[in-house]
Amino acid sequence: MRAALSRETPTSFAAVAEEQLDGVLAYLVYLTGNRTVAEDLAAETFERAFRRWRRYDPRRGSPRTWLLTLARSTALDHFRSEERRRRREGTYALREIGVDEGGMFGDGYSPALEDALASLTAGEREVVALRVLLDLDGETTARLLGISSTACSTRLHRALGKLEEKVRSGDVLA
């Protein structure tokens, strides 16, 4: 209902930004595994979105999907540039911008959950963020990731399975 409303009624960019900021940030935090980088990328995403707002077509999707697509593109650009930088500077610097220390994915996650999230790949965390945190439906998520709905569902359940397993083993160890 809300999505339908947002597709039909003209909205100001400021309102959209205000409404979607948390979601975009959560997605980027999960995708990058680094809160600082995620905040920079979120700011860059909204910068891009602001410039492209005129070209936004509500018939192609909700503002949230559009912003998440931009966020993903911004993050991939960042990954690419980091990849190039690492290659340029040598393999010893690999994974320099790895996952932050504990307490970065969520405000109040258990250490076991933080560790479990950190052990997932970016692609797995990405699908968890979209489907679980942002509650996107399977089809929209699949379209955003450029994969089929089945592959999306498989990736989500594999990621959640791994999380579940890691959390359980982490709790036992703790």
Next chain:
Amino acid sequence: MSSPDRIDERFDALVRDLRACRPVAGDGLRERVHAIVEREPEPSGFSRPLRVPAVPWRARRRWLVLVPVASAVVAAAAGIVASGSGGKKAAQGKLAPASPPGLLDTSRAAPRPARPPAPSGSRLQLYAVAIELGVGDVSSATKRALVLTRSLGGYVRSVRYGSERASGSASLVLRVPTGKVQRAVVEFASLGRILGQHVSIEDVQPQVDARYRALQGLRVQAASLRAKLAAAGLTDARRAALELRLTRAQAHLAELRQVQQQSISRARFATVSLGLEPHRRAVVVPPAPGRIGRALHQIGQVLVRELEILLYVVLVGAPFAVLAALVLAGRRSYRRRAERQLIAP
């Protein structure tokens, strides 16, 4: 119930935990975003739709397949049509090998005899007409042509009639008074069906006029010489010289007069070359279409031409389109793989 939108129930606790403490933007980030939004006047959203219509990728993928397939079908159809029409042409060639283009039907459509241009009444002209006729019986048509020629006051210059086969052909060269040549052509045309006609007119009036002036000059010269010879007191040598000049002038005068008379008599009669051939099978030419028929024919020709151009464009462009589609698909696949490697190493 298993739906792709539904997350497995065994993960409910985990999902609850994840959602409970999801990251939220801090004040710093919120201020940065506000600064972006308030930095300059906000561009009007929803004001201009995308120039490219929103076509889902799935539909575009369908087009990527459909366009090359359609091109291939059109090309195949064109090949069939081209080979079909080629066969038709070959068949026509076999049926009527001896029929030159433009020949008319000798069995059904009766073309009107083409009335030749009228000869000039005031100027001398060499008028020649060549007519090819298809006739049922060459022998009787030949006889009838001879009778007609004589009835018009003309005469026969030559007749060649081949009777080796049961139905030979005949070739007649007739001389008809120029004033009656139009009537003669109409009469000859009634002997059969016109297969071909050629008219040649040569104006000889300037030559005749020039010759007339030369004749007058010679006459004056001869009269002058006669006057000089009649005068008294001429020496023998002078007289002999004048007589020689007079003789030459008279001879030239006679020669020129003869040529003049021949030219005039030649111009008085037109030459009609009549070729008579037995009826033969010819390409059936339908009756001439009316105005609407012609318009429809022209429209059809334009459409065929457009189709040819379209076909040419499709045939030339199809490989490039397929190539472009392959390149796009390859690039897309490469980009996806690169992305996968980036986010899921």
